[in-house]
Amino acid sequence: GDSVTQMEGxxxxxxxxxxxxxCTYTATGYPSLFWYVQYPGEGxxxxxxxxxxxxKGSNKGFEATYRKETTSFHLEKGSVQVSxxxxxxxxxxxxxxxxxxxxxxxxxxNP
Amino acid sequence: xAVVSQHPSxxxxxxxxxxxxxxxxxxxxxxxxxxxxxxxxxxxxxMATSNEGSKATYEQGVEKDKFLINHASLTLSTLTVTSAHxxxxxxxxxxxxxxxxxxxxxxxxxxxxRLTVL
Numbered sequence: 001g002d003s004v005t006q007m008e009g010x011x012x013x014x015x016x017x018x019x020x021x022x023c024t025y026t027a028t029g030y031p032s033l034f035w036y037v038q039y040p041g042e043g044x045x046x047x048x049x050x051x052x053x054x055x056k057g058s059n060k061g062f063e064a065t066y067r068k069e070t071t072s073f074h075l076e077k078g079s080v081q082v083s084x085x086x087x088x089x090x091x092x093x094x095x096x097x098x099x100x101x102x103x104x105x106x107x108x109x110n111p
Numbered sequence: 112x113a114v115v116s117q118h119p120s121x122x123x124x125x126x127x128x129x130x131x132x133x134x135x136x137x138x139x140x141x142x143x144x145x146x147x148x149x150x151x152x153x154x155x156x157x158m159a160t161s162n163e164g165s166k167a168t169y170e171q172g173v174e175k176d177k178f179l180i181n182h183a184s185l186t187l188s189t190l191t192v193t194s195a196h197x198x199x200x201x202x203x204x205x206x207x208x209x210x211x212x213x214x215x216x217x218x219x220x221x222x223x224x225r226l227t228v229l
Contacts, residue, residue, distance in 0.1 A: 100157075104153075
């Protein structure tokens with residue numbers, strides 16, 4: 001079945017560092033891809049999405065590009081802030097509403 | 112907008128008792144609600160999908176008699192863990208989706224409920 005694999009955390013960075021969280025997927029067909037973020041004590045929030053190959057999703061300085069050839073959707077940010085500390089989930093869906101999640105990556109940004 | 116609440120946020124119960132968790136969409140009508148389970152340091156696993164007024168669709172391996180889902184209205188779904196045992200201890204998360212056009216209906220997630228069974 002469909003699956004999502006994320007880089008294992010936890011990831012700890014200093015403020016203003018460059019961030020990459022790797023995400024690869026296995027799916028039949030052409031899934032839509034998502035990054036969700038879960039801040040401490042809150043529910044998951046959609047961070048960005050891409051629905052077809054070569055699409056780039058972006059939000060709050062984060063970006064991810066749908067790479068069909070490498071089945072990847074890596075999350076990047078050029079300069080992280082302390083407020084970006086959270087758990088990040090990569091996910092996919094195949095048109096139906098069922099989301100398949102990666103295991104999550106905990107990110108901690110130190111001032 | 113698009114806020115989803117869960118109640119309670121945490122619950123501790125004795126083995127053999129039943130626990131009900133509520134999921135509400137506060138400012139929109141949800142066409143579909145989902146229930147997930149999350150183990151420590153693991154991903155969210157979909158347990159079931161429910162549409163208002165119809166029976167829930169359970170994922171393979173999820174006991175429907177153990178995890179009762181009721182979706183009585185477009186803003187409320189409940190998950191009842193019946194005869195809970197310590198292995199049912201987990202973090203339960205609901206989400207609700209609404210029609211947004213296109214091929215994907217965005218899901219909005221509740222904050223989760225931590226269940227501990229003694």
